[in-house]
Amino acid sequence: MVQVYFDHNATTPLDDGVLAAMMPYMQAQFGNPSSRHGFGRIARQAVEEAREQVANAVGAHPSQVVFASGGTEANNLAIRGMSAALQPSQVVWSSVEHPCVAKTCQSLKTQGWAMRPLAVDEAGRFDLNDLAQALQVSTGLVCVMLANNETGICQDVAEVARQARAAGAWVHTDAVQALGKVRLNFAALGVHAMSLSAHKVYGPKGVGALVLDKRVELIPQMTGGGHEKGLRAGTENVPGIVGFAAACGLAIGRMEQDEQRIRLMRDELEAGVALLGGTIFGSSPQRLANTSYFCFPGIEGETLLMALDRAGFAVASGSACASGSTEPSAVLLAMGIEPELARGAIRVSLGRGNSMQQIEEFIRVLRIELERLRALSAVSVM
Amino acid sequence: MVQVYFDHNATTPLDDGVLAAMMPYMQAQFGNPSSRHGFGRIARQAVEEAREQVANAVGAHPSQVVFASGGTEANNLAIRGMSAALQPSQVVWSSVEHPCVAKTCQSLKTQGWAMRPLAVDEAGRFDLNDLAQALQVSTGLVCVMLANNETGICQDVAEVARQARAAGAWVHTDAVQALGKVRLNFAALGVHAMSLSAHKVYGPKGVGALVLDKRVELIPQMTGGGHEKGLRAGTENVPGIVGFAAACGLAIGRMEQDEQRIRLMRDELEAGVALLGGTIFGSSPQRLANTSYFCFPGIEGETLLMALDRAGFAVASGSACASGSTEPSAVLLAMGIEPELARGAIRVSLGRGNSMQQIEEFIRVLRIELERLRALSAVSVM
Numbered sequence: 157m158v159q160v161y162f163d164h165n166a167t168t169p170l171d172d173g174v175l176a177a178m179m180p181y182m183q184a185q186f187g188n189p190s191s192r193h194g195f196g197r198i199a200r201q202a203v204e205e206a207r208e209q210v211a212n213a214v215g216a217h218p219s220q221v222v223f224a225s226g227g228t229e230a231n232n233l234a235i236r237g238m239s240a241a242l243q244p245s246q247v248v249w250s251s252v253e254h255p256c257v258a259k260t261c262q263s264l265k266t267q268g269w270a271m272r273p274l275a276v277d278e279a280g281r282f283d284l285n286d287l288a289q290a291l292q293v294s295t296g297l298v299c300v301m302l303a304n305n306e307t308g309i310c311q312d313v314a315e316v317a318r319q320a321r322a323a324g325a326w327v328h329t330d331a332v333q334a335l336g337k338v339r340l341n342f343a344a345l346g347v348h349a350m351s352l353s354a355h356k357v358y359g360p361k362g363v364g365a366l367v368l369d370k371r372v373e374l375i376p377q378m379t380g381g382g383h384e385k386g387l388r389a390g391t392e393n394v395p396g397i398v399g400f401a402a403a404c405g406l407a408i409g410r411m412e413q414d415e416q417r418i419r420l421m422r423d424e425l426e427a428g429v430a431l432l433g434g435t436i437f438g439s440s441p442q443r444l445a446n447t448s449y450f451c452f453p454g455i456e457g458e459t460l461l462m463a464l465d466r467a468g469f470a471v472a473s474g475s476a477c478a479s480g481s482t483e484p485s486a487v488l489l490a491m492g493i494e495p496e497l498a499r500g501a502i503r504v505s506l507g508r509g510n511s512m513q514q515i516e517e518f519i520r521v522l523r524i525e526l527e528r529l530r531a532l533s534a535v536s537v538m
Numbered sequence: 539m540v541q542v543y544f545d546h547n548a549t550t551p552l553d554d555g556v557l558a559a560m561m562p563y564m565q566a567q568f569g570n571p572s573s574r575h576g577f578g579r580i581a582r583q584a585v586e587e588a589r590e591q592v593a594n595a596v597g598a599h600p601s602q603v604v605f606a607s608g609g610t611e612a613n614n615l616a617i618r619g620m621s622a623a624l625q626p627s628q629v630v631w632s633s634v635e636h637p638c639v640a641k642t643c644q645s646l647k648t649q650g651w652a653m654r655p656l657a658v659d660e661a662g663r664f665d666l667n668d669l670a671q672a673l674q675v676s677t678g679l680v681c682v683m684l685a686n687n688e689t690g691i692c693q694d695v696a697e698v699a700r701q702a703r704a705a706g707a708w709v710h711t712d713a714v715q716a717l718g719k720v721r722l723n724f725a726a727l728g729v730h731a732m733s734l735s736a737h738k739v740y741g742p743k744g745v746g747a748l749v750l751d752k753r754v755e756l757i758p759q760m761t762g763g764g765h766e767k768g769l770r771a772g773t774e775n776v777p778g779i780v781g782f783a784a785a786c787g788l789a790i791g792r793m794e795q796d797e798q799r800i801r802l803m804r805d806e807l808e809a810g811v812a813l814l815g816g817t818i819f820g821s822s823p824q825r826l827a828n829t830s831y832f833c834f835p836g837i838e839g840e841t842l843l844m845a846l847d848r849a850g851f852a853v854a855s856g857s858a859c860a861s862g863s864t865e866p867s868a869v870l871l872a873m874g875i876e877p878e879l880a881r882g883a884i885r886v887s888l889g890r891g892n893s894m895q896q897i898e899e900f901i902r903v904l905r906i907e908l909e910r911l912r913a914l915s916a917v918s919v920m
Contacts, residue, residue: 159576167570188549193852194541225607228772232760256762362744362775378614380638389638390610393744470575
């Protein structure tokens, strides 16, 4: 059975045009960009053109783009690399960061850093009063995401960056979920480092980038052959990098058009969810247009996910990366949601390939599955 | 102009069968292995089957295979991850290691480790007397490569591991150049960790693995969503991992057959080089069958590389990763080769796609280019 895919915040299908752009570099043009012969020079040119495309997509200069193996590596490189260049002081990260930011910030404790998670309000937005309070202590590094992977909530990173810079801190933003969904301008954001990933924007898995203010010192976390100006060693994943650039180009070109279509579908979905007795988490206008995070009180998210899976719909019950865990979502707990309710969380994240017809069919199926699960739970209570 | 590719130690063309194995995971089966729905489960199964194939190819258990973004990451993860679990003592690495091992070992100095490069003899083989001497000092970590990327010289890593283990050290081997060219058996080698890369064995760029003795403690160098049993975070590069496994399968299946054909071509090449007045570096029987490293006294390697490039042959003048540098090869200097001679180094590394006819044509072209360069140099001396 072919499922309907409603989990685009976990990963996206590779765009046909992106695959087409990658193919030459998986076939005849297979050279190592470090080689000096013809094969090598062609590969080098492809990587440098891709660097320009990625930079253009996010308002950065090509020299600011460091290619890496994905968003997780980019986040780790930023946090570990920047902190290693500083005397340990305080690291601040928001309590809704992705685990690859939160855990990496927490790992600095063994190097003598003071830990300072930043509170969010009930709407999931950074608490700027708490930020002001945090910055009264000498702070080396502040890590704040642009858009949340679970709720889709978008944050005022520029304002955080302004305050953090004024306090003398370096600022990193995880823009993995924002890329391709909202306009990104590295210079305008005022951050020192920004992480990107290809496979969230219809590009290949295994490639991402750290965009870096060159005035910041970064201690490389992989050393070797001097690639990426010494900041990230390892033979460049040429097809992956070319695909990443092509995906960025497509994302920028289609952003408004995709956003409008997808927002209409998301609104239709949420109207249906509300009619079926669902509660929407973080239902604010400052949210990615593709993401809906909700629950049906009394129904476990995991159980509903499995029921929908059998009925032909691929959804998430939380951050894909954290799955395997049965703990309620840390993001929802940080927003003050009761654990009972948080355990019911279901995330639908829409994409280019989805249609209004799929939304209607989903609501129809959801109604049936909810009735069945509620009947089962009524029986088990008796 | 399509060049003849003689630089397989830098990178290899992606095998058509490998690409075919990857394609489903770049198209319909694009799921994130951490997702619980159908797309995710199919991706998870692909990754776990690939893990088995890679493990089988190197005599390891699937649970010992940690996927990473390539050989450089695997080497960094081993060295940084193992050393971080130990009290700083002495780190020993051979003086012919790849920069991603040598520089990473050297980076441990800032963490209080004592530096101890291991000498090689004139044939480029580890000096076991020097090893014995090194191990008289308390040693936490020993890093020795299986086959050298420049010379192709193969080492008795099992004997080094035996002595290092007896001295209480953990042992890591970089098997990136050995994979697919010599039989590898992780258990028989007796090392604690072994690095592999896909793109050197007709697999995709951007993927590799660390094979790890589970009794060794490894501190992860990328933290996040708990992937790879917590040892290496980041969404798995599913097509890359599947391609890596397919490439391992092909390499093992074809090893003897490829080796015989390639050795004949290499011998023919070296006979021609000798007739033209060339000197072969590290010309020992304990050498990868595909690699030839030589010079013509008085001719700069870089100059000859460029001349051959224009004449249609892609060769290297040293380690591709270190290119951009005009320093003579550190590997050759460690073998006691004079800098004058080392600056002339040209590496030919043959592969599956090469033919005896290409070797004959290469020798013909080489003769012409040498005559031209010698005439030029005679003129410039006058």
